[in-house]
Amino acid sequence: MLSRTADHLFWMARYTERAENTARMLDANYQLSLLPQSDEYAELGWRAMLSISELSGTYSAAHHGMKSREVIDFMARDMMNPSSILSCLRAARENARAVRSSTNSELWETLNTTWLDGQRMLADGILDREPYTFFEWVKFRSHLSRGVQLGTLVKDDAFYFMRLGTFIERADNTARILDVKFEMMEQRADTSAQPFDYHHWTAVLGSVSGFEVYRRVYRDVITPERVAGLLILYRDWPRSMAASIAEVEELIARVTKGRESDAAHLAAQLSAELKNGDIGAILQGDLHAYLVHFLARVNDLASQISREFLLPIAPETTETPQAPASSPTPTQSQSQSQSSSS
Incomplete structure (x- = not known):
């Protein structure tokens, strides 16, 4: 497969997954903001939302306050x-348009309709009336696109590169959600807010569709330690960091077909560490440092995948050195700029 084609497929899937994850985080923060709490704590939640995507500076340059x-x-x-939902839907659609011959009409129609309907819904003012309805719709459309992939496409290299994009993006976002939410809990003592921990962690689990999974696995009260264990190490749940990297490892093996690959080595090493990880030992150390290190390694893995199979990623700078970004924005992705000009 041509690297240009693989690049479009990889980024099409990443942008679709990113739109879904952004909708999940917005929905969780919106639901949490409806609970009784101080203005300071509510503002902390929205600042954390921007911090996840490393957009605090961009937002502050155009807005005053944190409404x-x-x-x-x-x-x-x-x-x-x-990195807005609408920007990601456009980027996914443009990358899909560039490689229509490598997928099928069902997937193209799904992504194209999502882009067109998303514009219409936002123009009709759905964010002002029912923001949660829009967030659910974005999640549904992302599920639909993956369902079309799984249900209609041949499992060839094109399929594997789409799945690679999905799970690289998911591993990155799960780590960011967990890092910011733990940081919020640590900063809570510095605010006048006193919300129930139960609602906070329920919102975290809800943002990754993990509430019911948590109940099945632990059958007990929700604790931060168990939430971290579920999101980091539980390999039988597809949104955990361990499960996402395990999928990446398997998909790289299918693409390389046994050939030597630095990307395969990096994925196998990271997957093995997560498989043998112990949440007690992780939490005894510095969880923030652990997650930042994980994000850096996912970034290295994504960059290596690009070097070996895709088009080179343009160098980028991050807003804060503590949280390296593994997700180039649509303007930085070569796939996006090429498909837009085609």
């Missing part, structure tokens, strides 16, 4: 924000 409606608008439909 929930403005943050939701910025993260959902602002086309000047390259």
